Amino acid sequence: MAGNLFQEIVFWLLAATTVGAALLVVHVQSLFRAALLLIVSFLGVAGIFAMVNAEFLAVAQVLIYVGGIAVLVIFAVMLTRDVDRGNLGTPVQPVALLLAVVLLGTLTYAVVQAEWRLLPDDLPGPLAAVFVDTPAQLGRLLVRDFVLAFEVAGALLFAAVIGALALVRER
């Protein structure tokens, strides 16, 4: 039971960090601060991943989002002007707020109402074995069952890199 309470505390801390940082990302005026807060939010999500048996994704989240995407965003912020007052609102801000709140209400209602086909609390042997060793099982899933999608993802990344280079090339 003590372990359970500890888990609860960690979950709520991570959730509060993630949501708080995300709210600040869309609210602070300085784009640079927004980029740094985005990193905090990414790290919170990585912690959540680690809590629900997604160890590989937690590490990938830190490597790719924090190490790659956030650094790329910070580079782009550094290259632009008006960084300190760049995060102004658009004219449609009230409509956006209304839309976001309505969607929040609708989806929350749907999530709470739905009858999920949950896994049993004490997992049957084979399933428990999968969750003990998720990175290896996920690797098998990716290169056996999803191998076509895996290769297409590689082609997508390749095309994105070529496209990015072509876009920023000096003429």
Next chain:
Amino acid sequence: MLERLLVLSVVLFCIGLYGVLSRRHIIAVLMSIELMFNAVNVALVAFSRYVTPADLGAPGGLAENARYVLTGQGLAVFVIVAAAAEVALGLALVIALMRRTDTLDITAVNLMRR
């Protein structure tokens, strides 16, 4: 546990949506899109951990199909790949746009209207 993870995901998604629609700077919009990608990943991982996939009933029995319980995590990997491709291209577009129009205010960008 599933419900609270999904609600967390919904909250993150709506914050991202609000950011996309309400921010004026194009990089702020890109950051909000990243928040939405993250929200989707949280939901996928939560489904992967707590919901029974239909594939578990496939021929071969539970022992053969146990790995399909990680399908949600596999999909999350592809979402991360797509997000990486999106941000690389998006920031390249930002640089190209800055060279061409000298502004990153999305309300002032009207290249297609000229």
